[in-house]
Amino acid sequence: MARSIRVRLNGTEREVQIEDHVLMLEMLRGLGFLGAKLSCDAEVCGACTVLLDGRPVSACTTLALEAEGRRLETIEGLAQEKKGGAAPPKLHPLQQAFIDNFAFQCGYCTPGMIIAAKSLLDEKPRPTPAEVRHWMEGNICRCTGYQTIVDAVLDAAGASGEPR
Amino acid sequence: MLRRFQVHRATTVAEAIELRIQFGDDAAVYAGGTELLLAMKLGVARWPHLIDIKPIAELRGIALNESVLRIGATVTHWDLERDATVARAIPALSALERNVANVRVRAAGTLAGNIIFAEPHADPPTLLMALGARVILAGAKGRRAIPLVEFVTGMYQTALAADEILVAVEVPVATARRAAYVKFQILERPSIGVAIAGDVHDGKFAEAPNIYVGAVDEMPRRVATQTLAGASLRDAGTADALAEAARDAVEPIADLAGTAEYKRHLVGVFARRALAAFAEAA
Numbered sequence: 050m051a052r053s054i055r056v057r058l059n060g061t062e063r064e065v066q067i068e069d070h071v072l073m074l075e076m077l078r079g080l081g082f083l084g085a086k087l088s089c090d091a092e093v094c095g096a097c098t099v100l101l102d103g104r105p106v107s108a109c110t111t112l113a114l115e116a117e118g119r120r121l122e123t124i125e126g127l128a129q130e131k132k133g134g135a136a137p138p139k140l141h142p143l144q145q146a147f148i149d150n151f152a153f154q155c156g157y158c159t160p161g162m163i164i165a166a167k168s169l170l171d172e173k174p175r176p177t178p179a180e181v182r183h184w185m186e187g188n189i190c191r192c193t194g195y196q197t198i199v200d201a202v203l204d205a206a207g208a209s210g211e212p213r
Numbered sequence: 214m215l216r217r218f219q220v221h222r223a224t225t226v227a228e229a230i231e232l233r234i235q236f237g238d239d240a241a242v243y244a245g246g247t248e249l250l251l252a253m254k255l256g257v258a259r260w261p262h263l264i265d266i267k268p269i270a271e272l273r274g275i276a277l278n279e280s281v282l283r284i285g286a287t288v289t290h291w292d293l294e295r296d297a298t299v300a301r302a303i304p305a306l307s308a309l310e311r312n313v314a315n316v317r318v319r320a321a322g323t324l325a326g327n328i329i330f331a332e333p334h335a336d337p338p339t340l341l342m343a344l345g346a347r348v349i350l351a352g353a354k355g356r357r358a359i360p361l362v363e364f365v366t367g368m369y370q371t372a373l374a375a376d377e378i379l380v381a382v383e384v385p386v387a388t389a390r391r392a393a394y395v396k397f398q399i400l401e402r403p404s405i406g407v408a409i410a411g412d413v414h415d416g417k418f419a420e421a422p423n424i425y426v427g428a429v430d431e432m433p434r435r436v437a438t439q440t441l442a443g444a445s446l447r448d449a450g451t452a453d454a455l456a457e458a459a460r461d462a463v464e465p466i467a468d469l470a471g472t473a474e475y476k477r478h479l480v481g482v483f484a485r486r487a488l489a490a491f492a493e494a495a
Contacts, residue, residue, distance in 0.1 A: 187315020
């Protein structure tokens with residue numbers, strides 16, 4: 050069944066036509082939001098993480114219709130456009146921290162990593178290293194070895210990195 | 214990519230039951246979708262209709278009434294791990310919920326869905342069985358409550374009737390009762406979980422404790438504990454007896470997490486660790 054849903058996508062009200070069996074990731078990528086990635090397709094790797102009313106969910110295994118009347122946030126919504134539009138947008142502190150800490154290599158997992166980390170910092174602005182590791186354990190990276198990712202999240206939280 | 218289906222949003226329990234009767238085997242009950250949609254994507258299950266029970270107000274919320282903790286059918290793992298009432302009443306359940314799957318699955322997946330799916334590699338059923346939990350089912354002929362140990366009948370099998378939905382999970386809460394759950398995991402789901410619940414008097418089991426071993430067999434298995442009544446929690450002999458009884462309680466199934474022999478070994482190791490955690494529990 051086709052239905053029309055209203056969703057607040059990265060702060061903008063949108064009306065989207067979807068069918069019941071369409072997955073949230075299919076809807077987002079169809080709308081041109083390509084940050085969330087399909088990878089494991091089984092809620093294991095975190096590459097498709099988006100926030101639904103602030104909670105992280107796997108867009109690969111969530112129905113698009115679940116976004117009806119709710120707030121949906123993706124990586125595309127994090128950077129702030131500067132007035133005038135000519136200057137590059139101001140990155141979110143997590144995005145800047147991922148660059149500063151060399152927290153990605155191939156970058157495929159990065160949108161999911163940053164979105165997952167945002168939901169952590171929104172709930173707990175000053176997490177401990179153990180809390181960062183516990184929250185992020187469902188996001189898989191095959192390049193970095195994770196330490197730089199943990200460092201980046203702690204950096205964005207204004208905390209010093211883990212002692213090495 | 215999913216095959217086509219239609220989602221029906223039920224707003225009352227009665228409406229959900231009507232839809233169950235109307236569509237029969239062509240419909241599945243849908244809440245978090247973390248197991249259901251996965252099974253449908255893998256092609257192991259197909260339903261042309263899903264009955265969404267999330268709009269039903271009665272299925273929401275966690276409440277402590279006298280000596281029973283009532284967990285509504287659409288309560289998620291995320292809700293449970295953050296709930297102050299759960300943390301006070303059954304700290305072992307809070308701790309377990311903090312470590313179910315990953316944060317995204319906890320945010321969407323429900324406790325009731327976890328139970329109904331009856332996937333053998335799961336955490337909650339093992340502890341809930343040790344705690345003596347029961348499930349409340351609603352169907353065309355009314356409601357019934359049955360112990361969780363009777364509700365789960367096998368691998369992916371439950372006693373849920375074709376016209377029924379699970380309304381709530383109820384867990385008895387006794388203030389003197391301790392509980393502990395320990396697990397070991399290398400993949401996305403637990404390789405083994407051991408739960409202990411029981412009353413303690415003077416550092417000893419006041420009576421035979423409830424001990425279940427989960428994730429290694431087709432369903433959580435009860436450990437024979439009659440000989441542990443009165444046994445000291447910190448006695449090496451108690452740990453030896455428990456480890457042996459736990460190994461005897463299961464028929465491990467070999468899978469990606471290990472061979473049957475390896476898993477039986479793990480059962481002994483984690484039975485000891487569960488006892489140590491139980492002795493530490495406040």
